[in-house]
Amino acid sequence: MSLASEVLTGAVRGGTSILYAGVGESYAESAGVVNLGTEGSMLVGALAAYAVASETNNPWAGALAGLVAGGALALVHAYFVLHRKANQLANGLVVLFLGLGLTSLFGASYVSKPAKSFTPWRIPGLGSLPGVGDILFNHDPLTYLSFLMVPASWWLLTRSRWGLLLRAAGERTEVLASYGHSVRRIQYMAVVLGGTLAGLGGAQLAIAYANAWFENMVQGRGFVAVAVVIFAARQPFKVAAGSYLFGAALALSPALQARGYGINQFALDAIPYVTIVVVLVALGRRRAAEAPEGLKKVFEVSPST
Numbered sequence: 576m577s578l579a580s581e582v583l584t585g586a587v588r589g590g591t592s593i594l595y596a597g598v599g600e601s602y603a604e605s606a607g608v609v610n611l612g613t614e615g616s617m618l619v620g621a622l623a624a625y626a627v628a629s630e631t632n633n634p635w636a637g638a639l640a641g642l643v644a645g646g647a648l649a650l651v652h653a654y655f656v657l658h659r660k661a662n663q664l665a666n667g668l669v670v671l672f673l674g675l676g677l678t679s680l681f682g683a684s685y686v687s688k689p690a691k692s693f694t695p696w697r698i699p700g701l702g703s704l705p706g707v708g709d710i711l712f713n714h715d716p717l718t719y720l721s722f723l724m725v726p727a728s729w730w731l732l733t734r735s736r737w738g739l740l741l742r743a744a745g746e747r748t749e750v751l752a753s754y755g756h757s758v759r760r761i762q763y764m765a766v767v768l769g770g771t772l773a774g775l776g777g778a779q780l781a782i783a784y785a786n787a788w789f790e791n792m793v794q795g796r797g798f799v800a801v802a803v804v805i806f807a808a809r810q811p812f813k814v815a816a817g818s819y820l821f822g823a824a825l826a827l828s829p830a831l832q833a834r835g836y837g838i839n840q841f842a843l844d845a846i847p848y849v850t851i852v853v854v855l856v857a858l859g860r861r862r863a864a865e866a867p868e869g870l871k872k873v874f875e876v877s878p879s880t
Contacts, residue, residue, distance in 0.1 A: 585827075585829075587714060590823070593776065594725070599613070602768050604870055605742050609873055611668055612670030615648050615674025616646075617793045617797045620644050620777030624782050634783075645775065649766050652670045671797070679791075692782045695714055696715070741761060744762050780792065
């Protein structure tokens with residue numbers, strides 16, 4: 576396999592967990608709630624998926640457990656932000672550390688324990704296509720599911736009545752309330768849905784990509800997902816592009832090492848995160864101006880007196 580094909584294949588495999596989390600965060604941010612605890616939802620999703628897959632020998636049961644665990648942690652964030660009016664950014668970090676602590680405590684016994692994982696399914700016919708066969712059609716089932724999730728999420732956010740209500744919750748809460756809709760209920764649904772998708776992303780990471788569990792295995796992917804959503808302006812197709820860009824940067828390091836390139840390992844490990852920083856610097860200010868009104872309030876800083 577050529578270097579380009581290997582990196583592009585790795586982009587899809589490595590970017591899928593971020594894609595799930597990013598699309599999930601797009602729902603939450605469209606409703607006016609930012610969740611920095613996305614990393615925590617990915618962590619608990621990864622552990623729950625690996626633990627259940629290990630105990631039941633069924634990766635689908637593990638994926639379901641990861642989805643539920645991620646949504647449950649997001650529910651904690653939603654409660655404190657929407658009911659107790661906690662600061663969204665600070666509470667998101669608290670939720671992240673809660674997820675990190677819970678997974679460190681309950682995940683120790685699964686570090687070296689085997690679990691039934693998803694295996695790649697080569698789609699007959701399509702998997703043999705030159706150039707794109709291995710890149711797109713030789714992956715695990717959760718990766719294929721993400722291919723369907725992106726256009727479905729685009730339709731939900733931009734063409735459905737529910738998407739209109741969701742965006743109204745982030746843009747014009749007073750108008751939404753005047754028509755008899757509960758802004759809080761819609762925001763709850765958006766945040767919990769975001770957490771369930773982040774948990775599913777963690778499940779893909781644990782039982783389809785890494786096929787292992789170890790402490791803090793998400794390693795910043797949740798924060799990357801939030802960053803991707805910012806420069807993708809909560810648009811699922813652009814979230815997919817940003818996720819795969821990060822996945823490609825992740826795949827570049829082992830691909831270069833396997834070919835004997837003498838590049839500093841630490842420099843290679845930094846490439847994915849430097850890529851995200853560069854893109855944020857280039858697009859961050861413009862994308863921030865396009866954020867929903869409710870989301871802008873989260874980042875407003877009171878002027879000094």
